[in-house]
Amino acid sequence: GAVVSQHPSWVICKSGTSVKIECRSLDFQATTMFWYRQFPKQSLMLMATSNEGSKATYEQGVEKDKFLINHASLTLSTLTVTSAHPEDSSFYICSASRTGSGNTIYFGEGSWLTVV
Amino acid sequence: AQSVTQPDIHITVSEGASLELRCNYSYGATPYLFWYVQSPGQGLQLLLKYFSGDTLVQGIKGFEAEFKRSQSSFNLRKPSVHWSDAAEYFCAVGGRGSNYKLTFGKGTLLTVNP
Numbered sequence: 225g226a227v228v229s230q231h232p233s234w235v236i237c238k239s240g241t242s243v244k245i246e247c248r249s250l251d252f253q254a255t256t257m258f259w260y261r262q263f264p265k266q267s268l269m270l271m272a273t274s275n276e277g278s279k280a281t282y283e284q285g286v287e288k289d290k291f292l293i294n295h296a297s298l299t300l301s302t303l304t305v306t307s308a309h310p311e312d313s314s315f316y317i318c319s320a321s322r323t324g325s326g327n328t329i330y331f332g333e334g335s336w337l338t339v340v
Numbered sequence: 341a342q343s344v345t346q347p348d349i350h351i352t353v354s355e356g357a358s359l360e361l362r363c364n365y366s367y368g369a370t371p372y373l374f375w376y377v378q379s380p381g382q383g384l385q386l387l388l389k390y391f392s393g394d395t396l397v398q399g400i401k402g403f404e405a406e407f408k409r410s411q412s413s414f415n416l417r418k419p420s421v422h423w424s425d426a427a428e429y430f431c432a433v434g435g436r437g438s439n440y441k442l443t444f445g446k447g448t449l450l451t452v453n454p
Contacts, residue, residue, distance in 0.1 A: 317383055
């Protein structure tokens with residue numbers, strides 16, 4: 225079946241550095257991917273919609289310059305957290321929709337980011 | 341704007357007992373509705389979804405959900421809970437068309453007692 229993969233699964237970085245998280249659709253093409261953020265014991269909050277070949281659409285309150293999204297191909301979207309701070313520590317999850325399969329939405333396994 | 345309410349933050353049931361997790365949504369038209377399960381530190385697994393047709397939807401792991409338009413609800417049920425069902429459950433609503441942006445409820449944590 226269709227799979228969405230995220231890498232890395234977990235990452236620790238120092239404050240002030242940048243970290244990149246990849247989201248790949250392994251066996252289907254995804255023109256649109258979504259990035260969510262989940263704080264411990266809380267729900268998922270949509271951060272942005274990643275569109276292949278165009279700029280991402282950010283939700284209100286999400287800093288575009290801090291959370292850089294690039295959707296360079298139909299199978300890859302990346303989220304770069306720039307100048308990371310401890311408050312950016314969170315669980316980041318991506319999703320992708322596969323058309324022609326009942327409009328199923330698949331989620332990645334998530335990426336744990338810890339900023340120290 | 342679309343929204344989802346899961347009234348129960350935490351539910352505890354005994355193994356073998358029946359389960360119902362509540363979900364109410366707000367959406368301007370007929371929505372896409374989803375139930376996902378999340379184990380600690382893991383991503384989301386789709387249990388079932390409703391797009392159209394039969395309002396009683398069967399999912400994986402013996403779960404089912406019923407879409408009730410009049411009540412704006414999409415409650416998740418399971419007749420007999422197993423200890424492995426302990427997890428966080430999220431209800432989500434999405435818009436129709438090519439945009440599958442989902443809005444999630446706050447989740448219901450299920451604890452299963454032996």
